[in-house]
Amino acid sequence: MRRSMRADETAARSSGNPVSLDGPARDPAVARTTSAADVVHVASLSKRYGEVVAADDVSFALPAGSVTGLLGPNGAGKTTVLRVLLGLAEPHKGEALILGRRYRDLDRPMHVVGAVLESGDFDPGRNGRDHLRVLAFAADVPQRRVDEALAVVGLARAAKRAVRTYSLGMRQRLTLAAALLGSPQLLVLDEPANGLDAKGVHWLRTFLRGFAADGGTVLVSSHVLAEIAQTVDHVVIVDRGHVVARSSLAELVADGKTLEEVYLALTSEDAA
Amino acid sequence: MTGVLRAELLKLRTTRTAVWLFAGLLALVCFVVLLHGFNLSPSRADHSGQMRIFGWGELGALFAALLGAVSITGELRNGLVRPTFLATPRRQQVLAAKLLSAMLAGLAFGAAAEVLAIGLGSATLSARGIPIRLEGEDYAQLILGGVVAAALWAPVGLGVGASLRNQVPTLIGLCAWLLFVENLLIGELPAVARYLPGAAAAAIGGATITGEVPTDPPLLPPILGALLLAGYAAVAMIIGIAATERRDVP
Ligand SMILES: Nc1ncnc2c1ncn2[C@@H]1O[C@H](COP(=O)(O)OP(=O)(O)OP(=O)(O)O)[C@@H](O)[C@H]1O
Ligand SMILES: [Mg+2]
Numbered sequence: 379m380r381r382s383m384r385a386d387e388t389a390a391r392s393s394g395n396p397v398s399l400d401g402p403a404r405d406p407a408v409a410r411t412t413s414a415a416d417v418v419h420v421a422s423l424s425k426r427y428g429e430v431v432a433a434d435d436v437s438f439a440l441p442a443g444s445v446t447g448l449l450g451p452n453g454a455g456k457t458t459v460l461r462v463l464l465g466l467a468e469p470h471k472g473e474a475l476i477l478g479r480r481y482r483d484l485d486r487p488m489h490v491v492g493a494v495l496e497s498g499d500f501d502p503g504r505n506g507r508d509h510l511r512v513l514a515f516a517a518d519v520p521q522r523r524v525d526e527a528l529a530v531v532g533l534a535r536a537a538k539r540a541v542r543t544y545s546l547g548m549r550q551r552l553t554l555a556a557a558l559l560g561s562p563q564l565l566v567l568d569e570p571a572n573g574l575d576a577k578g579v580h581w582l583r584t585f586l587r588g589f590a591a592d593g594g595t596v597l598v599s600s601h602v603l604a605e606i607a608q609t610v611d612h613v614v615i616v617d618r619g620h621v622v623a624r625s626s627l628a629e630l631v632a633d634g635k636t637l638e639e640v641y642l643a644l645t646s647e648d649a650a
Numbered sequence: 651m652t653g654v655l656r657a658e659l660l661k662l663r664t665t666r667t668a669v670w671l672f673a674g675l676l677a678l679v680c681f682v683v684l685l686h687g688f689n690l691s692p693s694r695a696d697h698s699g700q701m702r703i704f705g706w707g708e709l710g711a712l713f714a715a716l717l718g719a720v721s722i723t724g725e726l727r728n729g730l731v732r733p734t735f736l737a738t739p740r741r742q743q744v745l746a747a748k749l750l751s752a753m754l755a756g757l758a759f760g761a762a763a764e765v766l767a768i769g770l771g772s773a774t775l776s777a778r779g780i781p782i783r784l785e786g787e788d789y790a791q792l793i794l795g796g797v798v799a800a801a802l803w804a805p806v807g808l809g810v811g812a813s814l815r816n817q818v819p820t821l822i823g824l825c826a827w828l829l830f831v832e833n834l835l836i837g838e839l840p841a842v843a844r845y846l847p848g849a850a851a852a853a854i855g856g857a858t859i860t861g862e863v864p865t866d867p868p869l870l871p872p873i874l875g876a877l878l879l880a881g882y883a884a885v886a887m888i889i890g891i892a893a894t895e896r897r898d899v900p
Contacts, residue, residue: 499729508664516657516737
């Protein structure tokens with residue numbers, strides 16, 4: 379299966395498929411906003427789960443065209459912040475806005491934001507293509523985008539198989555395909571490299587850089603610092619619900635330290 | 651809204667859940683109708699005794715409720731609810747689309763189950779040489795009643811599922827309520843139990859799946875039963891939508 383996935387992927391790229399790699403940027407349906415306003419605006423966001431303060435007074439903003447890494451130890455609150463940003467959880471205080479609006483107030487949000495969550499969210503009995511067809515209907519995206527997105531992530535051959543037969547990396551690719559359906563201008567990705575093979579990781583990095591170069595904005599959480607260091611231009615580091623660093627990658631490693639050294643100095647040892 | 655509805659209808663068609671529920675319903679109707687049809691003593695094979703056998707198609711209501719419930723609890727269980735609400739963050743639209751698709755499936759469940767019960771019941775009684783005592787309007791009430799009861803129990807199941815969220819307790823609760831709790835209550839406390847949702851469904855079709863047909867006081871008139879059941883469906887949906895709007899997506 380691996381081999382055929384790679385073949386799909388290569389085919390999608392070399393055939394000059396209009397949505398491969400730099401696809402969403404070339405899609406005339408999407409006019410990228412390059413206005414001065416921040417694409418993402420998180421202000422004094424707090425979220426509690428019972429006793430646990432998962433996010434405490436978190437603030438950051440993402441300008442258009444930036445790729446920002448959201449870093450932090452297990453349980454630091456990264457997923458919590460992304461869930462609030464995506465309208466899946468309500469904050470106790472503060473707000474998280476996309477283009478000035480709450481996610482739940484966006485019209486046709488998948489045309490604006492593509493999201494990859496850390497959990498594989500499928501009905502295991504449905505095939506990959508039908509999964510995307512369902513979401514395309516719900517998101518008001520033309521059905522032709524389904525096969526385009528499958529080709530972009532290299533899943534065309536496995537598209538008619540039930541998701542329960544997919545490997546971890548294939549599920550991750552399917553989630554990515556869903557995120558790309560609406561040709562969004564913002565990608566919010568929670569551990570997107572999880573389970574991807576070496577080629578997939580390389581593809582993702584290239585894709586994200588190309589996406590940002592075309593004016594798209596990316597917020598990506600990850601633990602793989604070496605990977606992040608090659609992909610992002612800004613970082614937000616959270617620890618036990620607090621933002622402990624927020625700057626450009628260049629500034630953060632200005633005095634000759636590696637991202638890993640800075641990260642380890644700023645974050646605590648135990649999972650929150 | 652049409653996109654959301656098309657998405658929900660496509661969900662129904664692209665997994666086997668609905669097909670399995672449908673097959674389970676038909677199998678159960680066959681089993682019960684054959685069992686009661688062959689065991690019915692000729693002395694009790696009067697009009698109401700025959701209505702009871704033919705009325706087993708009302709099991710369609712239970713299975714429509716299960717389908718309505720699974721349409722939300724299944725997504726909460728496997729996580730599909732997250733992409734669903736990312737695509738349609740106005741959650742009440744998703745539940746409204748699920749309501750329509752579950753009611754449509756409920757119509758089909760109710761019609762198929764009732765037609766099967768009538769066909770198989772007639773064949774069984776005829777084979778035993780028992781004359782059929784039902785008339786045109788009885789059949790009309792059975793089929794119409796089975797269809798309406800199933801279409802209205804689908805939103806009850808959906809509303810309960812959206813409120814409880816947890817799949818196993820929801821499904822067990824619906825089965826236990828319809829097949830056991832109301833069954834006991836209609837025998838012990840008919841004056842109260844006739845207003846419960848299972849008895850209301852039974853009143854629409856003129857037969858009961860929850861036990862003996864009470865005579866003192868009797869089941870409600872069919873129209874009142876339908877209105878009452880629609881009221882239960884509305885209340886269940888309102889609670890389910892309010893809970894879904896207010897709570898975080900897990
Ligand atoms: N639904 C929930 N109920 C209770 N506690 C929760 C819930 N979701 C998150 N938490 C708690 O909030 C804190 C932050 O969790 P979160 O998932 O945001 O961390 P994370 O930074 O994404 O971690 P990881 O790197 O392991 O993915 C943790 O202590 C976690 O236990
Ligand atoms: Mg996480």
